[in-house]
Amino acid sequence: MALSQPVLSFLRPLGPPNPSSFRHLLRFSTASRSRLEASTSPLSTPATAASISSTPSPTQSRDADIAAAEAATDADNPTSPIPSSKALPSKRFPSPASQTQKELRFHVARTPSNFLPVYKDAKAGGNKHLTTVRKISGDATQLKDELSELLALPKGHAFINPVTGHVVVKGWYKDQIVKYLESKNF
Known part of the structure; x- marks a missing residue:
């Protein structure tokens, strides 16, 4: 009994991934879309190469994001979306032992x-x-x-x-x- 197709066809190698299928992942990445599109396109133009070199590196953009977050949490900033720890009311919940007369x-x-x-x-x-x-x-x-x-x-x-x-x-x-x-x- 000879089979016309190989039995383990699911083990065959897959083709290269399509770059357009990774666009939804870029939303959470520090890489810019222009860099990804420029690096995956076969016909790279000098204009796109210049735009790639002018974009900040991931560490530079991450440092800028951290600095912006620190500025947003400043207590002197009244428009801060994140309140400082001084502005939050402290809620202390009593322990069960402190509510009773005798210790449980x-x-x-x-x-x-x-x-x-x-x-x-x-x-x-x-x-x-x-x-x-x-x-x-x-x-x-x-x-x-x-x-x-x-x-x-x-x-x-x-x-x-x-x-x-x-x-x-x-x-x-x-x-x-x-x-x-x-x-x-x-």
Whole structure:
């Protein structure tokens, strides 16, 4: 079985690129279009050669651009498109620890979909309601104690799963726990 065309025809060499296909790339380049057109045209005239030699080099044009940008960011220039750092108002965001009375020794990380990891579970045929807080790092005991205090739970209704490290609360308290964690900037 002989093939009329070579099997690996996609490996054949390509022709030279067309200079007109690179014009969209010049928008971000320091090279001028006249230099590219003059260097790619087969019939270069002396007039185009003179215009090529009179154009600034890329380093000269880059230095001029830097000097213009520095002049534009000058604080004394009221028409500057870029405000100076002195003119910008400083916005300081308080840290979560500075907003609370006592220091938090735990952290609850968010899920990849940016939700808090608080889940409602129903066990024993739907008769046993549990709320689970996952992804806790640090002192889970402090979180358990604060949730017990917040929700006014009797002793033993909030506990830590010793295997997973999750805080489990008897009852469905997802909305209250989420509001509490959001108030602590988690």
